[in-house]
Amino acid sequence: MVEYAMIIDGQKIMTQATVGVINPAIEEAFAQIPVGTPAHVDQAVAAARAAFPAWSALSYNDRKARLHQLADALEANMSELMQLVTQETGKPMKGFGDIGSGMEVGGAIAWLRVTAETELPVEVVQDDDEVRVEVHRKPIGVVGSITPWNWPLMIAIWHYAPALLAGNTVVGKPSEFTPATTLRFAEIANEILPPGVLNVVVGAGDVGAAIASHPDINKIAFTGSSSTGRSVMQAASGNLKRLTLELGGNDAGIVLPDVDPKEVAQKLFTVCFHNNGQTCQALKRLYVHADIYDEVCNEMGAIANSVKVGNGLEEDTDLGPLQNKKQLDIVCELAADARSAGAQFLTGGEAAAGPGYFFLPTVVTNITDGTRLVDEEQFGPIVPVIKYSDVDDAITRANNNPAGLGGSVWSRDVERATELAARLESGSVWVNAHADIQPNAPMGGMKQSGIGCEFGYWGLAENTDIQTVKIRKS
Numbered sequence: 218m219v220e221y222a223m224i225i226d227g228q229k230i231m232t233q234a235t236v237g238v239i240n241p242a243i244e245e246a247f248a249q250i251p252v253g254t255p256a257h258v259d260q261a262v263a264a265a266r267a268a269f270p271a272w273s274a275l276s277y278n279d280r281k282a283r284l285h286q287l288a289d290a291l292e293a294n295m296s297e298l299m300q301l302v303t304q305e306t307g308k309p310m311k312g313f314g315d316i317g318s319g320m321e322v323g324g325a326i327a328w329l330r331v332t333a334e335t336e337l338p339v340e341v342v343q344d345d346d347e348v349r350v351e352v353h354r355k356p357i358g359v360v361g362s363i364t365p366w367n368w369p370l371m372i373a374i375w376h377y378a379p380a381l382l383a384g385n386t387v388v389g390k391p392s393e394f395t396p397a398t399t400l401r402f403a404e405i406a407n408e409i410l411p412p413g414v415l416n417v418v419v420g421a422g423d424v425g426a427a428i429a430s431h432p433d434i435n436k437i438a439f440t441g442s443s444s445t446g447r448s449v450m451q452a453a454s455g456n457l458k459r460l461t462l463e464l465g466g467n468d469a470g471i472v473l474p475d476v477d478p479k480e481v482a483q484k485l486f487t488v489c490f491h492n493n494g495q496t497c498q499a500l501k502r503l504y505v506h507a508d509i510y511d512e513v514c515n516e517m518g519a520i521a522n523s524v525k526v527g528n529g530l531e532e533d534t535d536l537g538p539l540q541n542k543k544q545l546d547i548v549c550e551l552a553a554d555a556r557s558a559g560a561q562f563l564t565g566g567e568a569a570a571g572p573g574y575f576f577l578p579t580v581v582t583n584i585t586d587g588t589r590l591v592d593e594e595q596f597g598p599i600v601p602v603i604k605y606s607d608v609d610d611a612i613t614r615a616n617n618n619p620a621g622l623g624g625s626v627w628s629r630d631v632e633r634a635t636e637l638a639a640r641l642e643s644g645s646v647w648v649n650a651h652a653d654i655q656p657n658a659p660m661g662g663m664k665q666s667g668i669g670c671e672f673g674y675w676g677l678a679e680n681t682d683i684q685t686v687k688i689r690k691s
């Protein structure tokens with residue numbers, strides 16, 4: 218069986234004991250990886266620290282060129298990486314709305330290229346006869362990256378690319394559920410980067426905690442659940458690490474009565490079932506006006522019944538399995554709770570016969586706030602559709618949640634929708650779209666969905682410390 222090693226100081230590191238990486242569509246291992254430990258974190262941090270002076274001393278253009286080389290290498294290995302992503306996450310190669318492994322690897326390439334072209338110019342605050350005041354951006358040191366299982370390659374690139382461009386070195390840890398693609402990427406990257414600049418270790422929460430608390434790591438980029446984010450923040454306090462936390466969401470979408478129900482239902486389905494609902498910014502609570510409620514729900518139900526759920530390696534699969542059993546159990550529990558609260562299931566509502574962690578795409582109506590499926594993040598292929606008649610009330614309900622990642626308003630009246638969207642308490646809002654992120658615009662969470670942001674100048678700057686330079690001319 219194929220093996221993927223950790224990469225520490227440019228070396229491949231295997232351990233005598235290995236762990237299987239499970240394909241969630243068949244519940245069988247397709248690869249073996251080493252057993253990572255906190256001792257490996259220590260080695261990786263030492264290597265990253267040693268590599269930092271030379272890497273940070275390279276010119277910006279040199280580091281930018283390396284990021285483009287990484288993008289070239291991903292392009293050259295795209296089909297292998299897509300297959301690996303599908304094997305370890307379960308997502309289809311193409312998938313419904315083209316949200317599959319092709320989007321994941323293609324997105325990783327796009328983010329590398331756009332990040333590479335992002336500048337960190339010196340800003341001049343004052344320049345007169347007496348004084349010149351400049352604001353410089355300096356690399357922080359060693360960045361620890363902890364990534365989740367839903368978009369393993371793309372999110373790793375979101376962390377690594379800006380950290381490296383700014384002049385930091387990196388110790389990364391992928392999710393224990395999806396380590397293979399990240400390890401393969403690290404192997405490819407080590408042909409391009411000097412030893413120690415990018416190290417990738419593996420392991421579960423104990424290895425993540427060793428990164429979060431490590432005294433010689435200076436910043437943590439973390440993407441995952443809000444509860445683990447809190448642990449990371451606590452562990453990072455020892456040496457006051459800088460933090461970028463991208464945490465859970467419970468994104469609301471508000472649909473006004475002036476839309477074409479059939480047309481909007483197709484778009485809504487795509488963003489609700491984005492990566493089978495396993496995307497932080499998937500649309501997770503839908504508020505639809507009473508005038509078009511039945512039509513929109515029925516249309517979404519018809520699409521849910523028509524999509525093909527199956528093994529992502531089969532070409533015509535629209536939606537794959539949940540990535541892991543724990544997530545399938547959460548979705549089953551929320552569905553059971555909604556059913557007992559009297560909600561109506563237009564489609565699905567249950568796990569499919571195994572093997573594989575499959576849950577049928579599910580549209581739930583006759584449900585409202587106060588039900589777990591609405592109030593909590595389901596992170597799966599089940600969407601609650603809530604009826605409203607007063608849009609101010611819908612906005613209040615959308616905001617009445619600790620999460621604040623994304624939100625959207627859907628209407629033909631773009632101006633009005635834009636005004637309403639601005640009232641949503643979330644780090645990103647969209648009009649007639651959702652989860653529509655791009656590498657040059659910042660993405661971050663309000664409230665308990667995170668701290669700081671990623672992407673563009675703003676995300677890149679989070680990988681730096683500010684140095685103010687004040688020069689008295691006389």
Ligand code: ADP
Nearest residue numbers: 364365391392393421422425426441442445448
């Ligand atoms: P999930 O529960 O969906 O797997 P998590 O937020 O727990 O989501 O996982 C995201 C990442 O955080 C994974 O790489 C995981 O191994 C890591 N992790 C889990 N627990 C901790 C912890 N206490 N400290 C640091 N990282 C952790």
